[in-house]
Amino acid sequence: MSKAADYLIELDKDDFRTLQAIEVGMRTFEHVPVESIVEFSKLRHDRVLHNLDNLHRRDLISRWKRQFTGYQLTHHGYDVLAFRALSERDTIVAIGRELGKGKESDVFLAYDEKQKTLVAKIHRVGRPSFKRSKRLRGYVGQRGHINWLYKSRLSAERELTGLKIANKIKLKAPKVIDGNRHIVIMEFFEGTELVNYIDLKKPLKIFNGIISEVRKLFVKGGIIHADLSEYNVILTPKQEFLLIDFPQFEMADHVNGKELLFRDINNICKYFKRKFKIQSDPDLILETILDEYEKLNKK
Numbered sequence: 001m002s003k004a005a006d007y008l009i010e011l012d013k014d015d016f017r018t019l020q021a022i023e024v025g026m027r028t029f030e031h032v033p034v035e036s037i038v039e040f041s042k043l044r045h046d047r048v049l050h051n052l053d054n055l056h057r058r059d060l061i062s063r064w065k066r067q068f069t070g071y072q073l074t075h076h077g078y079d080v081l082a083f084r085a086l087s088e089r090d091t092i093v094a095i096g097r098e099l100g101k102g103k104e105s106d107v108f109l110a111y112d113e114k115q116k117t118l119v120a121k122i123h124r125v126g127r128p129s130f131k132r133s134k135r136l137r138g139y140v141g142q143r144g145h146i147n148w149l150y151k152s153r154l155s156a157e158r159e160l161t162g163l164k165i166a167n168k169i170k171l172k173a174p175k176v177i178d179g180n181r182h183i184v185i186m187e188f189f190e191g192t193e194l195v196n197y198i199d200l201k202k203p204l205k206i207f208n209g210i211i212s213e214v215r216k217l218f219v220k221g222g223i224i225h226a227d228l229s230e231y232n233v234i235l236t237p238k239q240e241f242l243l244i245d246f247p248q249f250e251m252a253d254h255v256n257g258k259e260l261l262f263r264d265i266n267n268i269c270k271y272f273k274r275k276f277k278i279q280s281d282p283d284l285i286l287e288t289i290l291d292e293y294e295k296l297n298k299k
């Protein structure tokens with residue numbers, strides 16, 4: 001994928017206009033006809049044909065030939081559009097190595113103009129077997145042909161919103177920097193997922209800390225992470241922790257809010273019990289948090 005980095009340099013303005021015209025066309029067409037690409041791009045017909053060949057050769061668009069010739073963006077093409085927008089407004093100036101592959105994302109290092117290391121999380125939703133993809137189906141409606149594009153963008157927008165709420169209440173979570181289309185740019189933290197730690201210096205302190213953040217997110221932020229587990233907590237080399245991965249968050253007053261909150265709490269309790277022999281009572285923790293939330297919201 002980090003092909004996108006090279007393409008940012010290799011493509012010219014008209015290539016991008018052509019690529020963007022296809023993106024616009026995809027709102028209406030399953031396969032965007034050449035005439036529409038010409039119309040949307042406001043470029044000359046022969047110029048568009050030349051650009052289409054160029055983009056197709058680089059695997060940024062796919063070609064469809066039946067009654068007419070039409071084009072679609074590929075994942076690479078969509079990546080390039082988003083990265084270009086982010087680099088045009090100087091959010092990032094370079095893309096680095098791959099940090100990790102989640103179930104529904106590719107995560108890369110990125111750098112801003114001051115050489116600060118950031119994270120670029122590229123959302124890739126649309127593989128039908130995954131639950132987040134299923135959950136977003138309702139929002140996508142009839143646009144079956146661009147499911148992946150809409151679902152990935154919605155997922156990124158959702159994560160951006162969740163992170164902003166978390167940032168506002170100063171939760172231990174990465175600061176969100178910017179977002180475009182299906183990409184979220186956030187603060188980078190050295191470290192690895194909690195699940196990779198065999199030993200913790202102060203497991204009880206970390207356990208209590210995580211539960212306290214879950215409480216704060218619910219009571220102060222009014223949301224539930226809803227995908228919390230040992231895989232979505234990062235521990236730095238100094239064993240400071242952060243919660244990551246917010247696209248599945250739900251509002252505290254969601255119909256299943258209580259169940260979702262319990263699941264988050266229970267995942268953490270179970271993990272610390274199994275791995276670090278820490279005893280806790282998830283039901284009691286749940287009740288305490290719900291009580292506090294109610295008291296605060298009655299006033």
Ligand SMILES: Nc1ncnc2c1ncn2[C@@H]1O[C@H](COP(=O)(O)OP(=O)(O)OP(=O)(O)O)[C@@H](O)[C@H]1O
Pocket residue numbers: 099100101102103104105106107119121174186187188189190191192193227231232234244245246
């Ligand atoms: N801000 C960050 N700083 C450092 N590493 C990060 C950061 N965000 C993500 N990562 C790394 O990338 C991996 C995947 O990110 P994340 O958990 O957000 O997405 P995901 O795993 O695709 O989502 P899901 O858990 O739903 O599959 C993380 O486990 C972590 O290793």
Ligand SMILES: [Mg+2]
Pocket residue numbers: 102231232245
């Ligand atoms: Mg994750």
